[in-house]
Amino acid sequence: MKRDIVTSLIAMLVFTVLLGLVYPFAITGISQVLFPGDANGQKVYVNGRLVGSRIIGQPFTKVVYKNGKIVESEEEPVTEPDPRYFQSRPSATEGGAYNAAASAFSNRGPNSKITEAADAENIKAYLQLNKRYDPGLTVGQIPVDAVNTSGSNLDPEISQANAWIQAHRIAVLRRLPLATVNGLISKYTSGRGLGFSGEPGVNVLELNLALDRLTGGKG
Amino acid sequence: MSVAGWATIALFAVILTALAFPLGSYMAAVYSGRRVFLSPIFAGPEAFLYRLFRVDIKQEQDWKAYAKSLLVFSLTGWLLLYLILRTQDAFYVPHLLNPQAFHSGTWDVTFNTTSSFLTNTNWQYYAGETTMSYFSQMAGLTVQNWLSAGVGMVVAVALIRGIVGPAPRRDGVAGKGLGNFWQDMVRTVLYVLVPISVIGALVLASQGVIQNFAGYLTAHTITGLTQTIAMGPVASQEAIKLLGTNGGGFFNVNSAHPFENPTSFTNFFEMLLVLIIPAALIFTYGRMTGNRRQGYAIYGAVMLMFLGAVAVAYIAEAHGSPAQHAAGLNTHVISGSGGGNMEGKEQRFGIAGSALFNVITTVTSCGAVNSALESFTGIGGAVPFANLSASEVIFGGVGTGLYSILLYVLLAVFIGGLMVGRTPEWLGKKIEAREIKLAGLGILITPLAALFCTAMATASKAGRASIAEVAAAGPQGFSETFYAYLSQANNNGSAFAGYTGYIQPNAGNLGAHGVKFADILGGFDMLFARYMPILFALAVAGSLAGKRVSPAGLGTMRTDNPTFVILLIGVIVLVGALTFFPALLLGPIVQGLTGHLY
Numbered sequence: 001m002k003r004d005i006v007t008s009l010i011a012m013l014v015f016t017v018l019l020g021l022v023y024p025f026a027i028t029g030i031s032q033v034l035f036p037g038d039a040n041g042q043k044v045y046v047n048g049r050l051v052g053s054r055i056i057g058q059p060f061t062k063v064v065y066k067n068g069k070i071v072e073s074e075e076e077p078v079t080e081p082d083p084r085y086f087q088s089r090p091s092a093t094e095g096g097a098y099n100a101a102a103s104a105f106s107n108r109g110p111n112s113k114i115t116e117a118a119d120a121e122n123i124k125a126y127l128q129l130n131k132r133y134d135p136g137l138t139v140g141q142i143p144v145d146a147v148n149t150s151g152s153n154l155d156p157e158i159s160q161a162n163a164w165i166q167a168h169r170i171a172v173l174r175r176l177p178l179a180t181v182n183g184l185i186s187k188y189t190s191g192r193g194l195g196f197s198g199e200p201g202v203n204v205l206e207l208n209l210a211l212d213r214l215t216g217g218k219g
Numbered sequence: 220m221s222v223a224g225w226a227t228i229a230l231f232a233v234i235l236t237a238l239a240f241p242l243g244s245y246m247a248a249v250y251s252g253r254r255v256f257l258s259p260i261f262a263g264p265e266a267f268l269y270r271l272f273r274v275d276i277k278q279e280q281d282w283k284a285y286a287k288s289l290l291v292f293s294l295t296g297w298l299l300l301y302l303i304l305r306t307q308d309a310f311y312v313p314h315l316l317n318p319q320a321f322h323s324g325t326w327d328v329t330f331n332t333t334s335s336f337l338t339n340t341n342w343q344y345y346a347g348e349t350t351m352s353y354f355s356q357m358a359g360l361t362v363q364n365w366l367s368a369g370v371g372m373v374v375a376v377a378l379i380r381g382i383v384g385p386a387p388r389r390d391g392v393a394g395k396g397l398g399n400f401w402q403d404m405v406r407t408v409l410y411v412l413v414p415i416s417v418i419g420a421l422v423l424a425s426q427g428v429i430q431n432f433a434g435y436l437t438a439h440t441i442t443g444l445t446q447t448i449a450m451g452p453v454a455s456q457e458a459i460k461l462l463g464t465n466g467g468g469f470f471n472v473n474s475a476h477p478f479e480n481p482t483s484f485t486n487f488f489e490m491l492l493v494l495i496i497p498a499a500l501i502f503t504y505g506r507m508t509g510n511r512r513q514g515y516a517i518y519g520a521v522m523l524m525f526l527g528a529v530a531v532a533y534i535a536e537a538h539g540s541p542a543q544h545a546a547g548l549n550t551h552v553i554s555g556s557g558g559g560n561m562e563g564k565e566q567r568f569g570i571a572g573s574a575l576f577n578v579i580t581t582v583t584s585c586g587a588v589n590s591a592l593e594s595f596t597g598i599g600g601a602v603p604f605a606n607l608s609a610s611e612v613i614f615g616g617v618g619t620g621l622y623s624i625l626l627y628v629l630l631a632v633f634i635g636g637l638m639v640g641r642t643p644e645w646l647g648k649k650i651e652a653r654e655i656k657l658a659g660l661g662i663l664i665t666p667l668a669a670l671f672c673t674a675m676a677t678a679s680k681a682g683r684a685s686i687a688e689v690a691a692a693g694p695q696g697f698s699e700t701f702y703a704y705l706s707q708a709n710n711n712g713s714a715f716a717g718y719t720g721y722i723q724p725n726a727g728n729l730g731a732h733g734v735k736f737a738d739i740l741g742g743f744d745m746l747f748a749r750y751m752p753i754l755f756a757l758a759v760a761g762s763l764a765g766k767r768v769s770p771a772g773l774g775t776m777r778t779d780n781p782t783f784v785i786l787l788i789g790v791i792v793l794v795g796a797l798t799f800f801p802a803l804l805l806g807p808i809v810q811g812l813t814g815h816l817y
Contacts, residue, residue, distance in 0.1 A: 008295040020358035024455040031424040101447035107717040110540035119546035143556035151475030161555030198483025199569030
């Protein structure tokens with residue numbers, strides 16, 4: 001017994017140093033040399049200012065002002081979609097959408113009235129934002145990702161169908177030919193991994209930054 | 220559903236088998252003490268570690284000595300991890316490793332977390348990026364990701380040695396030794412886990428899994444908002460989290476987080492990391508018994524059950540949920556969208572990549588998720604339930620899966636023997652009352668713990684306090700509770716994540732409090748259902764080790780043909796169904812069959 005205790009203490013300390021310190025520091029060192037961009041979160045800068053991570057979703061919404069004051073609800077500023085930008089998927093993190101300091105599942109059950117209500121509300125909002133620019137748009141054409149929250153609530157991508165619908169709005173508001181916008185969508189669509197794994201997705205941040213470069217931030 | 224979806228599933232099974240086969244042979248060589256291609260690198264460090272640990276590896280241990288070393292080692296690990304987690308803001312933790320200056324979690328949630336990581340469960344009531352310092356994640360949690368995996372594997376190896384029977388001692392008496400715990404641990408870590416984990420971590424880091432010690436970033440978005448982005452040494456933890464079927468995410472949303480699982484390629488790679496060792500160990504078993512067909516039979520049985528589970532989950536999730544349909548959503552495949560139940564799923568993984576991932580991590584004891592289990596449809600969500608109800612033998616956790624299914628094999632041999640009216644024999648050894656009693660207890664301990672805790676939590680007000688507000692109505696609340704204790708008993712760690720055990724008003728644990736009932740009950744659930752089956756498995760090994768091997772005769776029931784595969788599946792399904800069916804009816808099956816909204 002005594003032998004086991006002594007050996008256990010030594011082994012646990014040695015393993016902690018080797019596997020808990022040497023190993024992660026070694027991986028960090030190698031990664032920082034070989035893949036610094038990836039290891040540091042694929043930061044995106046515009047004019048020297050950090051605007052986000054390429055692979056962390058973010059909201060393209062703006063704060064609502066009324067009589068020069070920020071409108072608040074439950075101590076959080078109220079935001080609305082900025083129609084000149086492609087909109088990300090709905091996100092339900094605490095402390096505002098796309099809180100990348102506290103990721104969380106929405107945990108909306110499959111048979112829950114709360115889920116149904118959230119879906120119905122998101123459908124309504126999506127139609128309100130897009131139907132004016134795409135008059136033929138019906139509920140049946142709305143892709144599921146535009147209405148359902150993602151797993152991480154930080155999804156950086158939307159489906160191509162979602163992007164194609166929003167392209168009508170972007171084209172009108174930015175005075176661009178629809179074909180140009182659709183071309184950008186193709187450019188920022190990632191295919192299936194290895195040709196079969198997963199679904200194609202459009203990176204919303206990259207797409208929006210490309211739009212700004214094309215028409216200027218003011219659009 | 221799509222062709223690409225089915226192709227993903229089929230190719231996964233093929234690639235997994237192709238990789239697991241050579242790894243299985245390699246591990247058999249490692250555990251038999253033969254030289255392998257990595258020996259020139261690791262033989263020196265291996266010998267050095269034995270000297271450092273002051274162990275005499277020539278000393279064979281019988282099952283009691285083996286179990287004693289294992290338990291003392293685990294208890295030491297428990298105490299050290301608890302200490303590390305409770306002193307997050309102590310003077311010896313440099314700022315670099317706690318840049319957000321997090322305080323420590325409360326004692327009750329730390330009790331749960333410590334028990335969780337020691338037992339390879341990685342059930343998480345805490346959220347990584349708002350609770351844990353980098354030091355705790357690395358030197359605390361990650362270390363147990365390695366070691367708890369190792370403990371599971373050495374038990375499986377000891378059981379195989381008991382079944383095969385060690386070489387007779389010099390005086391001709393049948394040996395009772397199962398090997399040496401310390402030697403098995405060191406070899407597991409050096410020769411198996413280190414090489415795969417290092418390669419895995421670097422592959423992940425090259426694809427966008429972050430690996431740094433930076434403080435959280437503040438970004439100013441192009442529409443004038445600010446976003447804080449959590450950072451950390453993720454890739455190193457991610458690799459061993461999956462490889463060791465641990466499953467405890469660096470971030471709260473686990474492998475759904477883009478920094479843990481950035482692309483559809485990493486998703487595929489991560490799934491391989493999870494299953495590679497459990498699959499390979501089955502081949503190792505075949506090799507070490509000297510009859511590879513023994514391994515093929517078990518592999519066939521679990522692969523069939525696995526593919527069945529994946530197909531059900533994929534079809535159910537592609538169909539969409541009652542809530543979506545009631546809201547008027549079109550869940551069919553349309554041009555540019557895969558359709559299906561995308562609530563709680565990431566665009567890059569899609570339905571197939573999400574269903575496959577979550578089935579893989581619930582058949583194994585991994586418990587990582589890349590999509591919200593709680594948002595899976597009734598039938599899609601019933602698949603993880605069924606996987607857990609089969610007591611983690613469909614591949615199962617690293618080591619745990621193999622020793623658990625070997626207990627089922629013992630049971631199947633016994634039942635088969637009864638059916639044909641012969642004394643049951645397994646690989647030439649007579650199966651007697653003692654082994655059957657031990658195996659039966661080993662199999663029933665986990666369901667017993669799961670159902671007992673679920674009953675306690677459902678019947679008490681303190682238990683129901685953990686149910687999420689959105690799930691309070693209808694069967695979802697029961698599903699959450701049942702899943703929580705089933706997952707902890709099976710040392711899985713996946714969750715219907717609405718179930719709450721820790722309430723944090725702000726990041727960093729200040730002012731937080733644990734839900735004591737859930738934390739403590741769950742902690743004991745995990746410890747009990749981990750170490751009791753280990754003891755029973757080692758006792759079975761000890762009991763078999765001393766038996767003489769007699770050559771197979773005409774009347775011997777074979778354990779390496781299709782008939783036995785069917786018998787084995789039958790026994791597993793029967794035990795799981797009889798134990799859990801009533802409880803499953805009350806939760807996911809009601810939801811799946813009625814389509815009613817609550």
